[in-house]
Amino acid sequence: MLKFIKHHMDTINGIGIYPAISFVLFFTFFVLMLVWLRKVGRDHMDHMAALPINEEFSTLEIEHNDH
Amino acid sequence: MMERFQYDNRIAKNFMFVTLLWGVVGTLVGLTAAMQLVLPSWNFAEWGSFGRLRPLHTNAMVFAFVGNAIFAGVYYSLQRLLKTRMYSDLLSAIHFWGWQLIIVAAAITLPLGMTTGKEYAELEWPIDIAITLVWVVFGINMFGTILKRRERHLYVAIWFYIATWVTVAMLHIVNSIELPISLTKSYSYYAGVQDALVQWWYGHNAVAFFLTTPFLGLMYYFLPKAANRPVYSYKLSIIHFWSLIFLYIWAGPHHLLYSALPEWAQSLGVVFSIMLIAPSWGGMLNGLLTLRGAWDRVREDPVLKFMVVAVTCYGMATLEGPLLSIKSINAIAHFTDWIIAHVHIGGLGWNGFLAFGMIYWMAPRLYGTKLYSTTLANWHFWLGTLGIIFYAIPLYFAGFFQSLMWKQFTPDGFLVYKNFLDTLLEIQTAYWLRALGGTLYITGILIMMYNIKKTVSTGKLITNEDAEAPAMEAEAAGHSGEHWHRAIEKRPIQMLILSLIVVGIGGVLEIVPTFLVKSNIPTISQVKPYTPLELHGRDIYVREGCYTCHSQMIRPFRSETERYGEYAKAGEFVYDHPFQWGSKRTGPDLLRVGAKYPDSWHYYHMFDPTSMSPGSLMPAYTAMFENELDITTTEKKIEAMRTMGVPYAEDFPAKANDDIVKQRDAITARLKKDGIDAQSDREIIAVIAYLQRLGTDIKSKPVVEISQLP
Numbered sequence: 001m002l003k004f005i006k007h008h009m010d011t012i013n014g015i016g017i018y019p020a021i022s023f024v025l026f027f028t029f030f031v032l033m034l035v036w037l038r039k040v041g042r043d044h045m046d047h048m049a050a051l052p053i054n055e056e057f058s059t060l061e062i063e064h065n066d067h
Numbered sequence: 068m069m070e071r072f073q074y075d076n077r078i079a080k081n082f083m084f085v086t087l088l089w090g091v092v093g094t095l096v097g098l099t100a101a102m103q104l105v106l107p108s109w110n111f112a113e114w115g116s117f118g119r120l121r122p123l124h125t126n127a128m129v130f131a132f133v134g135n136a137i138f139a140g141v142y143y144s145l146q147r148l149l150k151t152r153m154y155s156d157l158l159s160a161i162h163f164w165g166w167q168l169i170i171v172a173a174a175i176t177l178p179l180g181m182t183t184g185k186e187y188a189e190l191e192w193p194i195d196i197a198i199t200l201v202w203v204v205f206g207i208n209m210f211g212t213i214l215k216r217r218e219r220h221l222y223v224a225i226w227f228y229i230a231t232w233v234t235v236a237m238l239h240i241v242n243s244i245e246l247p248i249s250l251t252k253s254y255s256y257y258a259g260v261q262d263a264l265v266q267w268w269y270g271h272n273a274v275a276f277f278l279t280t281p282f283l284g285l286m287y288y289f290l291p292k293a294a295n296r297p298v299y300s301y302k303l304s305i306i307h308f309w310s311l312i313f314l315y316i317w318a319g320p321h322h323l324l325y326s327a328l329p330e331w332a333q334s335l336g337v338v339f340s341i342m343l344i345a346p347s348w349g350g351m352l353n354g355l356l357t358l359r360g361a362w363d364r365v366r367e368d369p370v371l372k373f374m375v376v377a378v379t380c381y382g383m384a385t386l387e388g389p390l391l392s393i394k395s396i397n398a399i400a401h402f403t404d405w406i407i408a409h410v411h412i413g414g415l416g417w418n419g420f421l422a423f424g425m426i427y428w429m430a431p432r433l434y435g436t437k438l439y440s441t442t443l444a445n446w447h448f449w450l451g452t453l454g455i456i457f458y459a460i461p462l463y464f465a466g467f468f469q470s471l472m473w474k475q476f477t478p479d480g481f482l483v484y485k486n487f488l489d490t491l492l493e494i495q496t497a498y499w500l501r502a503l504g505g506t507l508y509i510t511g512i513l514i515m516m517y518n519i520k521k522t523v524s525t526g527k528l529i530t531n532e533d534a535e536a537p538a539m540e541a542e543a544a545g546h547s548g549e550h551w552h553r554a555i556e557k558r559p560i561q562m563l564i565l566s567l568i569v570v571g572i573g574g575v576l577e578i579v580p581t582f583l584v585k586s587n588i589p590t591i592s593q594v595k596p597y598t599p600l601e602l603h604g605r606d607i608y609v610r611e612g613c614y615t616c617h618s619q620m621i622r623p624f625r626s627e628t629e630r631y632g633e634y635a636k637a638g639e640f641v642y643d644h645p646f647q648w649g650s651k652r653t654g655p656d657l658l659r660v661g662a663k664y665p666d667s668w669h670y671y672h673m674f675d676p677t678s679m680s681p682g683s684l685m686p687a688y689t690a691m692f693e694n695e696l697d698i699t700t701t702e703k704k705i706e707a708m709r710t711m712g713v714p715y716a717e718d719f720p721a722k723a724n725d726d727i728v729k730q731r732d733a734i735t736a737r738l739k740k741d742g743i744d745a746q747s748d749r750e751i752i753a754v755i756a757y758l759q760r761l762g763t764d765i766k767s768k769p770v771v772e773i774s775q776l777p
Contacts, residue, residue: 025572026313033309037302049297051148051222052288 118612154211259640380416436526604757
């Protein structure tokens with residue numbers, strides 16, 4: 001894919017760096033996201049998942065369990 | 068400390084009712100358009116011809132039906148997920164009435180032929196501005212609500228709402244950059260290939276960020292609500308969200324495969340489209356698995372039935388979409404009814420059924436009552452499901468077989484179906500069945516309206532619903548070690564900016580290169596600007612929505628070059644504001660129709676298509692023979708073109724009308740020779756001028772004669 005882009009955009013100096021940068025950016029982003037998802041506590045996930053259902057007062061108790 | 072407050076139910080109710088109203092109107096317009104494709108006599112008036120009703124149908128379904136359903140769901144769920152009333156009742160009201168006014172304006176202007184000629188963005192510039200303003204009002208109201216929330220963490224549905232708001236704003240503004248020449252007419256600032264790329268970057272992401280992400284937000288709220296169990300995997304929903312908004316934005320060019328768009332942009336679109344399967348199916352499975360252990364209730368609860376079919380249709384459409392982006396499949400499906408079937412799986416199934424499920428769930432709760440009739444809701448469910456099946460399956464067949472007919476050669480290498488019309492007439496049965504499917508679907512909606520009306524009359528609107536929740540405590544100290552993503556969940560503004568960056572990078576990298584790099588659009592010296600008369604004719608072509616049935620894009624296949632002529636080059640479209648490549652061939656491609664027939668053929672054909680093509684399904688355009696061509700705008704139009712870089716001479720605009728007189732007299736003289744006494748000041752003359760110009764700048768070389776051989 002980089003080949004396609006470079007071939008057509010020879011007129012911009014060092015154009016190859018742009019797709020490279022965006023790839024690195026997003027790869028890093030997704031890796032960080034996955035790392036976080038592995039580390040995050042079950043309590044927090046349960047709290048988030050329950051938000052639509054426990055509509056009446058829920059914030060406090062669960063928030064406290066969380067820490 | 069517990070705080071008491073009230074949810075505003077009135078705004079959710081208002082949006083819910085207009086969802087139903089515009090749903091019926093929009094689908095009825097669609098059914099009319101479907102009938103016009105089998106019975107041309109249904110093109111009952113100049114304002115009611117297919118080319119004008121089809122944009123009305125698509126705009127009504129997308130922005131009126133789905134749009135209002137989004138707002139109904141957002142206003143209901145946002146308050147409850149954040150445990151606060153909407154930021155401002157006044158802004159809510161402005162949003163509601165502003166959006167309805169925009170819809171009414173669209174419903175008036177589109178049939179009158181006021182259109183920019185860009186699919187799903189047909190509305191003219193004053194309405195575009197109104198949309199921007201109302202969207203900003205919605206944004207302020209939404210972010211105001213988020214800022215005064217009592218729940219610290221933003222549930223994933225709200226992320227989808229935020230991404231929707233940001234991206235739609237960006238898409239709408241970038242794609243609507245137009246140069247107005249009057250209150251009702253403007254030209255797209257982009258031309259040709261660039262216009263096409265921007266348009267389908269918009270068009271595709273309108274599907275992504277208007278029909279998909281907000282509805283996913285609704286799914287993540289209303290499906291757990293209706294099933295009364297938490298979403299299957301909240302982690303999966305996070306992955307779903309970020310990968311979906313990152314990947315979607317790149318996929319637009321898959322609408323332009325084999326077109327004159329640069330190859331690298333096409334490949335980019337294909338790769339990202341294929342990758343989209345992963346997050347889409349992640350989302351679908353997350354939705355369906357939320358029902359684990361509750362499947363017995365799916366059998367009884369119409370709300371869950373609607374939602375299950377909706378999510379299933381989402382899965383089918385999002386598998387089919389990437390498959391259609393594969394070039395070899397796209398070569399078959401593009402320009403055919405296959406695509407119409409595909410979008411209706413999404414529209415009728417995913418959007419329609421999720422909206423219905425949501426409304427059946429919400430209406431009784433807003434009115435503190437029970438649903439009037441589960442039986443009627445079940446009837447609606449089955450009629451709707453049958454409607455989808457009768458709509459889509461015949462069109463899949465029609466699209467596939469028509470495409471094969473287009474590509475079929477005799478053993479000697481000639482086209483089997485030389486006449487395009489023959490392939491269309493072969494699939495008429497499918498068109499009838501589609502209209503039947505649409506009728507079933509609409510019947511279902513009517514039953515729903517009755518059911519909801521009865522439900523509402525047995526209850527009373529809980530205008531302000533009491534609620535209480537603890538105030539959001541100040542951030543406690545000692546949160547070190549908390550991860551950045553969790554921090555983002557608490558910071559909506561950062562969330563907004565991050566979403567904008569994610570979708571922005573995709574858009575910029577995709578679009579900017581075609582603007583920067585000259586070599587992407589090789590200029591062709593023979594390609595000249597349109598004459599003023601041709602330009603007027605082109606504007607009429609746009610006004611009548613000819614692009615809804617005729618493409619101007621010959622793909623580099625032998626079956627197409629054999630039928631239509633030399634394939635399309637990027638450099639041919641540099642003066643096309645807007646581009647008119649089209650996306651569906653109900654009639655033949657017109658890119659090289661110029662000089663193919665005599666003027667008189669077009670004259671007769673536009674007056675009564677069946678006179679030249681027996682059995683033709685094209686509407687007759689008799690009004691063009693009565694309407695006088697408005698040449699008072701010529702100077703402004705040419706000036707506008709000059710502003711956008713079309714190389715007319717500096718003194719040309721003022722004397723452009725002389726040129727018009729000369730060219731139309733030439734046409735009427737040619738018509739006279741064929742025995743037609745035409746009035747040269749009528750619109751039809753301009754249309755003939757434009758059609759005869761099409762594609763003539765590049766003609767393939769004349770056939771070499773025997774005597775010329777060495």
